[in-house]
Amino acid sequence: xxxxxxxxxxxxxxxxxxxxxxxxxxxxxxxxxxxxxxxxxxxxxxxxxxxxxxxxxxxxxxxxxxxxxxxxxxxxxxxxxxxxxxxxxxxxxxxxxxxxxxxxxxxxxxxxxxxxxxxxxxxxxxxxxxxxxxxxxxxxxxxxxxxxxxxxxxxxxxxxxxxxxxxxxxxxxxxxxxxxxxxxxxxxxxxxxxxxxxxxxxxxxxxxxxxxxxxxxxxxxxxxxxxxxxxxxxxxxxxxxxxxxxxxxxxxxxxxxxxxxxxxxxxxxxxxxxxxxxxxxxxxxxxxxxxxxxxxxxxxxxxxxxxxxxxxxxxxxxxxxxxxxxxxxxxxxxxxxxxxxxxxxxxxxxxxxxxxxxxxxxxxxxxxxxxxxxxxxxxxxxxxxxxxxxxxxxxxxxxxxxxxxxxxxxxxxxxxxxxxxxxxxxxxxxxxxxxxxxxxxxxxxxxxxxxxxxxxxxxxxxxxxxxxxxxxxxxxxxxxxxxxxxxxxxxxxxxxxxxxxxxxxxxxxxxxxxxxxxx
Amino acid sequence: xxxxxxxxxxxxxxxxxxxxxxxxxxxxxxxxxxxxxxxxxxxxxxxxxxxxxxxxxxxxxxxxxxxxxxxxxxxxxxxxxxxxxxxxxxxxxxxxxxxxxxxxxxxxxxxxxxxxxxxxxxxxxxxxxxxxxxxxxxxxxxxxxxxxxxxxxxxxxxxxxxxxxxxxxxxxxxxxxxxxxxxxxxxxxxxxxxxxxxxxxxxxxxxxxxxxxxxxxxxxxxxxxxxxxxxxxxxxxxxxxxxxxxxxxxxxxxxxxxxxxxxxxxxxxxxxxxxxxxxxxxxxxxxxxxxxxxxxxxxxxxxxxxxxxxxxxxxxxx
Numbered sequence: 001x002x003x004x005x006x007x008x009x010x011x012x013x014x015x016x017x018x019x020x021x022x023x024x025x026x027x028x029x030x031x032x033x034x035x036x037x038x039x040x041x042x043x044x045x046x047x048x049x050x051x052x053x054x055x056x057x058x059x060x061x062x063x064x065x066x067x068x069x070x071x072x073x074x075x076x077x078x079x080x081x082x083x084x085x086x087x088x089x090x091x092x093x094x095x096x097x098x099x100x101x102x103x104x105x106x107x108x109x110x111x112x113x114x115x116x117x118x119x120x121x122x123x124x125x126x127x128x129x130x131x132x133x134x135x136x137x138x139x140x141x142x143x144x145x146x147x148x149x150x151x152x153x154x155x156x157x158x159x160x161x162x163x164x165x166x167x168x169x170x171x172x173x174x175x176x177x178x179x180x181x182x183x184x185x186x187x188x189x190x191x192x193x194x195x196x197x198x199x200x201x202x203x204x205x206x207x208x209x210x211x212x213x214x215x216x217x218x219x220x221x222x223x224x225x226x227x228x229x230x231x232x233x234x235x236x237x238x239x240x241x242x243x244x245x246x247x248x249x250x251x252x253x254x255x256x257x258x259x260x261x262x263x264x265x266x267x268x269x270x271x272x273x274x275x276x277x278x279x280x281x282x283x284x285x286x287x288x289x290x291x292x293x294x295x296x297x298x299x300x301x302x303x304x305x306x307x308x309x310x311x312x313x314x315x316x317x318x319x320x321x322x323x324x325x326x327x328x329x330x331x332x333x334x335x336x337x338x339x340x341x342x343x344x345x346x347x348x349x350x351x352x353x354x355x356x357x358x359x360x361x362x363x364x365x366x367x368x369x370x371x372x373x374x375x376x377x378x379x380x381x382x383x384x385x386x387x388x389x390x391x392x393x394x395x396x397x398x399x400x401x402x403x404x405x406x407x408x409x410x411x412x413x414x415x416x417x418x419x420x421x422x423x424x425x426x427x428x429x430x431x432x433x434x435x436x437x438x439x440x441x442x443x444x445x446x447x448x449x450x451x452x453x454x455x456x457x458x459x460x461x462x463x464x465x466x467x468x469x470x471x472x473x474x475x476x477x478x479x480x481x482x483x484x485x486x487x488x489x490x491x492x493x494x495x496x497x498x499x500x501x502x503x504x505x506x507x508x509x510x511x512x513x514x515x516x517x518x519x
Numbered sequence: 520x521x522x523x524x525x526x527x528x529x530x531x532x533x534x535x536x537x538x539x540x541x542x543x544x545x546x547x548x549x550x551x552x553x554x555x556x557x558x559x560x561x562x563x564x565x566x567x568x569x570x571x572x573x574x575x576x577x578x579x580x581x582x583x584x585x586x587x588x589x590x591x592x593x594x595x596x597x598x599x600x601x602x603x604x605x606x607x608x609x610x611x612x613x614x615x616x617x618x619x620x621x622x623x624x625x626x627x628x629x630x631x632x633x634x635x636x637x638x639x640x641x642x643x644x645x646x647x648x649x650x651x652x653x654x655x656x657x658x659x660x661x662x663x664x665x666x667x668x669x670x671x672x673x674x675x676x677x678x679x680x681x682x683x684x685x686x687x688x689x690x691x692x693x694x695x696x697x698x699x700x701x702x703x704x705x706x707x708x709x710x711x712x713x714x715x716x717x718x719x720x721x722x723x724x725x726x727x728x729x730x731x732x733x734x735x736x737x738x739x740x741x742x743x744x745x746x747x748x749x750x751x752x753x754x755x756x757x758x759x760x761x762x763x764x765x766x767x768x769x770x771x772x773x774x775x776x777x778x779x780x781x782x783x784x785x786x787x788x789x790x791x792x793x794x795x796x797x798x799x800x801x802x803x804x805x806x807x808x809x810x811x812x813x814x815x816x817x818x819x820x821x822x823x824x825x826x827x828x829x830x831x832x833x834x835x836x837x
Contacts, residue, residue: 077713077715078715081714081715089713092710093707093709093710093713093714094707094710095702095703095706095707095710095711096706096707097702097706098699098702098703098706102699103710106699106700106703106710106711106714106716107700107711107714107715107716108714109696109699111696115695116690116694116695117694117695117696117699158714162714
């Protein structure tokens with residue numbers, strides 16, 4: 001440690017959000033000068049929060065930050081930038097209609113004759129840095145017209161021009177093609193040789209092995225270890241990343257799957273950056289069983305769920321519920337087929353925040369005869385229905401007319417679940433149903449899912465919470481890189497094995513995966 | 520009748536009229552352009568013009584100087600802009616609502632203020648004197664050229680200013696660091712703030728500039744165009760200007776051409792209503808500029824849609 005100075009040293013960093021969620025707990029994190037340091041962990045492990053603190057976007061609740069041995073307070077990104085820290089965000093911070101050069105000098109534009117932008121100087125500056133660091137961009141091109149890979153270079157240049165010596169890259173390869181990724185790695189190695197320090201956030205093990213010198217692994221807000229990249233195997237990393245903490249046990253009986261409810265056949269999806277995010281996914285869900293989909297986020301689960309609930313159209317392939325194709329159907333029709341949906345983003349897709357609990361729980365059934373008296377609502381039966389659901393799902397609230405937005409996260413999710421689970425569905429698509437909510441609500445929702453499945457409902461459970469899918473599922477699909485990497489129906493799975501499939505270290509043969517279709 | 524119309528249109532004084540009528544719309548359209556570039560919808564242009572028209576005139580009357588009057592109108596415009604900004608950016612009201620508030624203030628408040636300050640009702644006809652009206656200038660040499668001279672020379676100083684500002688604002692937006700920052704803020708505020716550009720400051724500057732331009736428009740109306748302030752004088756120009764901004768694709772030069780189109784429509788209306796035997800259709804004819812506005816916006820909307828289809832931009836998911 002002594003001979004190689006530490007550029008960044010974060011000591012006992014804690015971050016507790018006002019809602020009580022601790023994103024970081026006593027995290028120590030340090031980076032040596034001139035290294036490429038990987039920060040790895042599952043979604044929600046706290047790596048983004050830690051980096052936001054380092055870039056001045058968030059303030060730590062506790063702990064100290066030292067840059068080059070000097071204690072600093074990073075009150076805003078501007079302060080961080082002035083101290084030589086640059087960040088390349090996952091979502092680019094670029095202005096599409098401006099040229100590459102204009103984006104690079106934005107906020108620090110060179111002037112001529114006092115008032116005008118010196119465009120020549122801006123272009124020259126861009127060229128200079130672009131050549132010096134081997135990051136080839138066209139200074140005069142509009143950002144709207146350039147490819148994603150080049151946009152990323154522009155972002156890196158932006159940081160370099162502002163004097164960054166430490167570069168934070170937040171999942172930089174998530175949007176890149178394989179070729180662009182290769183290019184990026186070459187450029188980063190180049191920068192390292194020139195003495196820059198790079199912090200590389202990722203959960204792709206291969207990339208980390210290829211590129212980085214040291215690794216800090218995070219899990220549920222804690223740092224679980226710092227390793228030399230060469231001294232640790234991919235298996236070991238995956239074990240540390242997904243290792244289990246507390247397990248909530250749900251008692252459940254053996255499933256007796258009956259007829260097939262959902263069949264997904266060879267789905268393909270190409271996203272707005274021409275990246276194939278679903279690449280031939282086929283499986284089936286039968287009534288009476290819970291099929292879990294595990295995987296690190298961003299491996300096609302989002303697209304799959306969106307397609308199944310009519311929010312996206314696939315490039316090709318089909319999905320059918322009881323023989324009826326879902327593709328291109330409006331949500332009301334999909335619901336009519338008996339599909340319920342617990343969305344991941346409950347505040348946007350799950351509830352109307354300013355509407356009452358009653359209004360939210362009846363929003364899928366208000367047109368039924370029993371709730372109407374001619375042109376008017378039958379308020380009595382509506383009250384009865386909503387009060388019943390509030391009791392059944394133990395929604396903690398003042399009354400049925402309370403605004404949903406005023407409830408706690410767990411109770412909001414109970415409102416969503418109360419509506420979705422009580423409409424006699426034949427298929428429930430539950431997307432991260434217990435993310436970020438309290439233990440009580442989590443237990444209730446999991447219990448209800450199992451009950452419904454045992455009563456003959458087909459359940460598709462998508463979750464990034466490995467414990468959850470492993471506990472609840474009767475059979476398990478692991479997704480990696482837009483494909484099914486493994487299918488397990490024997491109930492014998494553990495986190496080490498899951499980790500290996502989730503991170504692409506292992507995958508099953510086509511033969512084994514085809515079993516997921518039950519055909 | 521058509522014969523009569525042709526005769527009155529193909530004349531230099533008709534072209535002169537178009538330019539004169541265009542000027543106030545152009546001021547307001549430029550005001551809309553600047554605000555929009557910084558991502559601010561200034562729907563309060565109509566009210567800003569009404570209020571600054573009144574105060575411009577009153578200040579000119581009190582000081583007996585048209586120049587101080589114009590300056591006063593501009594300052595009032597800036598103040599109104601900053602006020603709208605304060606309500607929207609600081610107190611977080613919806614900008615459309617604060618714009619509407621300014622418009623209501625312009626419609627009702629001005630009559631009250633006029634009465635409070637002067638005891639007059641509805642118009643300032645009684646206070647008009649030549650030295651408080653914006654003077655016209657003859658451009659040497661050009662005024663000797665037939666037709667072109669008649670068309671371009673002899674306009675009010677502010678008319679020339681409106682057209683000069685088209686170029687000035689273009690240069691400002693595209694060639695100065697402030698303009699660059701403003702456009703960045705309008706397009707991607709988080710990108711701008713990530714490199715230390717203050718989004719709030721840029722928006723305040725933009726709406727203040729927008730107010731200043733609306734102030735010029737107002738002064739032009741009361742101190743030249745209608746020769747005195749009267750209620751209903753702005754007659755929807757603030758809204759027509761928003762249409763001109765949109766049709767001009769948010770660019771100063773584009774907005775100028777759309778403003779000229781509206782100027783033409785307005786001039787036509789005046790000519791047509793002056794024809795013999797047409798008096799009974801008066802209200803129909805009054806509609807011409809507004810109908811042109813609607814047609815213009817429809818054409819604009821279609822062209823945007825076509826362009827989007829060509830570029831295969833996906834519409835925003837509902």
